[in-house]
Amino acid sequence: SAVISQKPSRDICQRGTSLTIQCQVDSQVTMMFWYRQQPGQSLTLIATANQGSEATYESGFVIDKFPISRPNLTFSTLTVSNMSPEDSSIYLCSVAREQDQPQHFGDGTRLSIL
Amino acid sequence: SQQGEEDPQALSIQEGENATMNCSYKTSINNLQWYRQNSGRGLVHLILIRSNEREKHSGRLRVTLDTSKKSSSLLITASRAADTASYFCATPTGANSKLTFGKGITLSVRP
Numbered sequence: 166s167a168v169i170s171q172k173p174s175r176d177i178c179q180r181g182t183s184l185t186i187q188c189q190v191d192s193q194v195t196m197m198f199w200y201r202q203q204p205g206q207s208l209t210l211i212a213t214a215n216q217g218s219e220a221t222y223e224s225g226f227v228i229d230k231f232p233i234s235r236p237n238l239t240f241s242t243l244t245v246s247n248m249s250p251e252d253s254s255i256y257l258c259s260v261a262r263e264q265d266q267p268q269h270f271g272d273g274t275r276l277s278i279l
Numbered sequence: 280s281q282q283g284e285e286d287p288q289a290l291s292i293q294e295g296e297n298a299t300m301n302c303s304y305k306t307s308i309n310n311l312q313w314y315r316q317n318s319g320r321g322l323v324h325l326i327l328i329r330s331n332e333r334e335k336h337s338g339r340l341r342v343t344l345d346t347s348k349k350s351s352s353l354l355i356t357a358s359r360a361a362d363t364a365s366y367f368c369a370t371p372t373g374a375n376s377k378l379t380f381g382k383g384i385t386l387s388v389r390p
Contacts, residue, residue, distance in 0.1 A: 171321075198377060206382075207367060207380045207382045207383050208322070208378075209380075210379070213377060223377075257322070259378075261376060264371075264376040265309050265310055265371060266327075267312055267327050268312075268322075268324065269324065270322040270323070270324075272320050272321040273321050
């Protein structure tokens, strides 16, 4: 299975600022995903990160708030923009090599906004 | 909306006992996956069962799938304190197999 490194592991940020989260995979993967997990809740998919093209966002998530980059098949970033306390969550990236295969997750970024 | 719904929402058992967790889903699936999450960390994939399979084993884990009832169960036998975690079922939807997760079950195994 792929080894996924996610940075930072946690951060405390001020309201109105932005934070970029990095996801690095040790091998090339076709599919990369970004999820949000609010406190005590399940995971919600934010977007699918597409290599060389714009990310595909799920309902309720927009590019201006959560811009995503995927410059190659091993790396992606998620930016949480203009943060508010409601953005306090764990953000996780995951990868899958093929359709209908298990996803492998990074350890997540625990974000708190004051 | 949630595709998978697990029950119970929380389960507390004694070490050595078996733990059974159930998941129901709404639409047709190609496969169903179970994941474990320890204390707010990343998810670990446990087992994937395909729609043409009825039962699958992996170590102390046994997963069943009943497509007629749109339900799955995860059995952990001879539980250990280290099994304490949240467990999620997830189903792929859409062309790129994005996962839709259930609400999760919190399992506590008392030493």
